[in-house]
Amino acid sequence: MSTHVRVEVHLHADLERYAPGARRGVLALVLPIGAQVGDVLRELALPADRRVLVGLNGATANIEQVLEDGARIDLVPPIAGGSHLEDTCRTVTGIAFSTSI
Amino acid sequence: MPNGYWDRILHVDLTARTTWTESLGEAFWRRHLGGRSLVAHYLLSGVPVGADPLSPDNLLVFAAGVMTGTPFPGAGRHSVGAKSPLTGLFGESESGGFWGAELRHAGWDGIVVHGRADAPVYLWIQEQAVEIKDAAHLWGRETGDVEDTLRADHADRLVRVAQCGVAAEKGVRFALVVNDLNEVAGRTGLGAVMASKNLKAIAVRGKQKLPVADPVPLQQTAKWVTETMEDKHYNFHHYGTGAGIVGKHLEGHMIVKNFQDGQWDPELIQKIDAKTFKDTYVEKMDGCYACSVRCKKRVRDEAMGVLPKYGGPEYETIGAVGTNLTVSDPQIVMQLNQRLNQVGIDAVSFGTTVAWAMECFDRGLLTTEDTGGIELHWGDGATVLKLVDLVARREGPLGDLLADGALGASRRLGKGTEQYVVHVKGLEMAMHDPRGMRHMLENYPLTPTGGDHTGASRHRTSLRNTVGLCMFLQYDEPRVVDLVRAATGWDVDEEELRTVVSRGLSMARLFNLREGMATDADRLPERMHEPLRKGPLSDKRLSRDEVQSIVNTYYVEQGWHAETGIPLAGTLDALGISHYAAYAGSVAPPAGGSSELPPIVKGTPAPVVASQSQE
Numbered sequence: 001m002s003t004h005v006r007v008e009v010h011l012h013a014d015l016e017r018y019a020p021g022a023r024r025g026v027l028a029l030v031l032p033i034g035a036q037v038g039d040v041l042r043e044l045a046l047p048a049d050r051r052v053l054v055g056l057n058g059a060t061a062n063i064e065q066v067l068e069d070g071a072r073i074d075l076v077p078p079i080a081g082g083s084h085l086e087d088t089c090r091t092v093t094g095i096a097f098s099t100s101i
Numbered sequence: 102m103p104n105g106y107w108d109r110i111l112h113v114d115l116t117a118r119t120t121w122t123e124s125l126g127e128a129f130w131r132r133h134l135g136g137r138s139l140v141a142h143y144l145l146s147g148v149p150v151g152a153d154p155l156s157p158d159n160l161l162v163f164a165a166g167v168m169t170g171t172p173f174p175g176a177g178r179h180s181v182g183a184k185s186p187l188t189g190l191f192g193e194s195e196s197g198g199f200w201g202a203e204l205r206h207a208g209w210d211g212i213v214v215h216g217r218a219d220a221p222v223y224l225w226i227q228e229q230a231v232e233i234k235d236a237a238h239l240w241g242r243e244t245g246d247v248e249d250t251l252r253a254d255h256a257d258r259l260v261r262v263a264q265c266g267v268a269a270e271k272g273v274r275f276a277l278v279v280n281d282l283n284e285v286a287g288r289t290g291l292g293a294v295m296a297s298k299n300l301k302a303i304a305v306r307g308k309q310k311l312p313v314a315d316p317v318p319l320q321q322t323a324k325w326v327t328e329t330m331e332d333k334h335y336n337f338h339h340y341g342t343g344a345g346i347v348g349k350h351l352e353g354h355m356i357v358k359n360f361q362d363g364q365w366d367p368e369l370i371q372k373i374d375a376k377t378f379k380d381t382y383v384e385k386m387d388g389c390y391a392c393s394v395r396c397k398k399r400v401r402d403e404a405m406g407v408l409p410k411y412g413g414p415e416y417e418t419i420g421a422v423g424t425n426l427t428v429s430d431p432q433i434v435m436q437l438n439q440r441l442n443q444v445g446i447d448a449v450s451f452g453t454t455v456a457w458a459m460e461c462f463d464r465g466l467l468t469t470e471d472t473g474g475i476e477l478h479w480g481d482g483a484t485v486l487k488l489v490d491l492v493a494r495r496e497g498p499l500g501d502l503l504a505d506g507a508l509g510a511s512r513r514l515g516k517g518t519e520q521y522v523v524h525v526k527g528l529e530m531a532m533h534d535p536r537g538m539r540h541m542l543e544n545y546p547l548t549p550t551g552g553d554h555t556g557a558s559r560h561r562t563s564l565r566n567t568v569g570l571c572m573f574l575q576y577d578e579p580r581v582v583d584l585v586r587a588a589t590g591w592d593v594d595e596e597e598l599r600t601v602v603s604r605g606l607s608m609a610r611l612f613n614l615r616e617g618m619a620t621d622a623d624r625l626p627e628r629m630h631e632p633l634r635k636g637p638l639s640d641k642r643l644s645r646d647e648v649q650s651i652v653n654t655y656y657v658e659q660g661w662h663a664e665t666g667i668p669l670a671g672t673l674d675a676l677g678i679s680h681y682a683a684y685a686g687s688v689a690p691p692a693g694g695s696s697e698l699p700p701i702v703k704g705t706p707a708p709v710v711a712s713q714s715q716e
Contacts, residue, residue: 012344012345012347012348012374012376013335013336013339013340013344013345013376014331014335014336014339017331017335024376024380025376053348053351053352054351055347055351055367057367058351058367058368059351059367060351060352060353060637074347074351076345076347076348076351077336077345077348078345078348078352079336079344079345079348
């Protein structure tokens with residue numbers, strides 16, 4: 001029985017800087033069974049003050065969600081393309097996004 | 102003449118085929134700085150009330166800002182303005198590239214085009230020599246051809262060309278003005294105004310250096326941008342715009358199916374994110390005049406005939422003709438971007454108008470009898486591509502219908518289809534959803550041009566649009582003050598710049614009111630008060646009360662009447678623009694306002710005005 005899960009992490013836009021060895025911002029991580037979304041963020045050592053949107057298999061994730069083998073994680077900075085203004089409805093790295101509208 | 106300016110506006114009367122130069126004087130420039138404020142000055146004082154936007158009575162204004170053409174990143178922007186044929190209101194759009202800087206290097210701060218030529222013409226501006234030349238050989242030709250021909254005709258590959266496309270020639274109401282083939286004054290149908298004057302292009306060549314008071318801060322700023330590129334401008338520099346689509350989708354407010362859904366298929370979204378374009382099709386990133394950020398994608402796809410000279414899909418295009426229509430093929434999105442640039446059509450208005458049509462087709466309100474047999478289905482990229490050309494030529498019942506824009510088309514079609522038009526003041530809403538973005542809630546109802554996403558009702562963007570600076574550059578307000586000081590030598594401060602912005606907004610407001618804009622046009626479309634059908638925001642509702650409160654608070658901030666939004670007489674007096682009231686038709690600025698500068702200028706918070714409605 002496998003003791004680990006393999007997940008694919010996609011770092012979007014400037015977040016790709018936090019995985020310099022990854023090809024096109026995509027890297028594979030192998031984590032112990034039971035690992036959660038938050039463990040991915042800790043593994044990548046993203047700065048605590050970076051605001052990040054976290055997706056798990058295409059849906060917004062919360063950091064306690066347990067990862068299954070083959071999961072896809074997207075880490076995206078909140079950019080409003082075409083509008084320079086930063087949104088105010090974000091939270092800090094690792095905490096699931098929720099809108100304040 | 103003052104530093105930072107030539108103090109020369111080129112006036113061209115195409116009816117009489119004459120040109121003359123206007124000097125506005127240092128006091129004027131210090132009060133208005135340029136860009137949008139220059140547009141507002143000419144539209145208020147030079148366009149008769151109620152003028153048909155496609156008649157010779159309209160003016161077409163090309164307005165540089167004080168920074169345009171000074172050598173540092175972001176100083177390549179210019180404004181274009183006219184009474185809009187799409188909305189009947191204040192039409193304004195900003196463009197980048199090189200043309201605006203070239204105009205300034207030719208010794209001009211702006212161009213005002215009057216009347217209508219009796220046959221197609223173009224302007225040839227070589228330094229201060231101006232000629233009105235025959236354009237019969239250019240009329241009916243696409244943008245790439247026109248630019249190549251003008252450069253060959255004048256034996257100079259560095260001639261910069263601003264032009265209207267074949268769609269403008271057919272009076273497509275959202276036809277744009279494009280310069281450098283890929284930089285557009287996209288919104289409000291300014292290209293249609295240009296073509297209505299039989300003006301096909303303005304070709305410019307100039308080599309003069311703008312006089313600035315102190316070049317050192319400009320040089321230091323250029324150095325700062327380069328040194329901090331990875332920190333401050335990483336995303337623009339590497340991806341252009343569109344790198345946030347996956348994020349907006351995760352959050353549930355990507356634009357899908359005419360603003361009905363906030364989400365789509367996450368795998369399909371990935372296919373047209375900027376990252377995919379960058380990884381697969383971008384040949385290089387390119388930039389505007391003097392800018393090291395270089396945020397413009399240039400894509401190549403040999404198989405599809407997609408050429409780098411037309412740029413590449415940026416965020417608004419990916420949204421408007423990609424996610425909004427659920428077209429997920431990146432090759433089709435690239436072809437759409439190219440085709441729209443080749444015929445000169447605004448991607449946002451085109452995409453949102455087609456989305457309206459697709460929704461109406463879904464609902465059985467637009468039928469194949471109305472469309473001449475064409476079926477409209479979400480995701481059918483091949484048909485969308487065909488529609489670009491049908492609209493550009495106003496061909497067939499559907500091409501002709503959609504060429505009027507979504508609101509105009511809905512009024513022609515009837516059957517209650519107007520309720521599905523997602524617009525503000527007649528300008529279709531851009532690819533940012535107020536249900537997911539707080540600052541869009543504050544922006545869309547109040548921007549003078551309508552459903553324009555650039556935040557042009559607020560100070561930051563308004564200032565950039567006035568001084569000719571790109572809003573992507575992460576300059577803070579103190580730096581912008583320093584830059585204006587460095588260019589002009591004037592001892593300006595932040596309050597003075599806020600005053601300039603407030604003037605421009607009040608002038609645009611007067612224009613809109615005199616052209617018949619109702620006060621209740623300051624609102625969001627009905628669709629925004631419906632919840633999104635899909636995604637994590639589908640339980641959120643935007644209240645009309647909240648929007649109304651934002652609107653009324655803004656009125657007070659700007660020194661306008663708290664209920665009607667008409668600029669108060671005291672405000673106009675304090676801003677030094679009372680004389681524009683004479684051009685405001687039957688709009689009478691209410692007495693009141695304390696002859697003090699409005700709260701937004703003084704930096705004093707306006708009291709939040711609660712809505713009085715029963716909702």
